[in-house]
Amino acid sequence: MMFIRRQNRLKFPLINLAILNPYFTGGTIVAITTSFILMGFEYILSQRLQLVLGLTPLNGLTIMMMALASLVGAILIGIILTKFGTLKLQWVTHFIGISSFYCFTCI
Structure with a gap:
């Protein structure tokens, strides 16, 4: 607490605490x-x-599909985000994620 108080009073702080606004902090927590x-x-x-399932490590390359889907999603998310906004996008992506985890548990 003393560190934060001191950093707010300094002319040139060690850490700029202005970047810790709620949007930045919330986004960082969600990403982590x-x-x-x-x-x-x-x-x-x-x-x-x-x-x-007794598959070989080479068959584990099926996990690579998740990485490719993440790559495509990361590219498209900017376009989709500007059209629909963050709140709608969060609900849709959480629904897709929960549905896919549920389908995985049914296997």
Whole structure:
């Protein structure tokens, strides 16, 4: 707390605390959480493919489809975001993500 108070009073602060507005902080938290969820899912999926289904590590290249889908999604998200706004886009992407995780558990 003393660090924050001191940084706000300095003419040239070590860390510019003005960047920690709610939009930036919220977006950062969502991005980190999503990254952890996807990394965990890819780890669990690779273990399931090898240990439960008995596939070889070469068959694990099926996980690469998720990476390619993420690449395409990252490119298209800017276009879609400007048309529909963040709130609608968040609901749609969360619905798609939850639906795909549910379909995966039904396999």
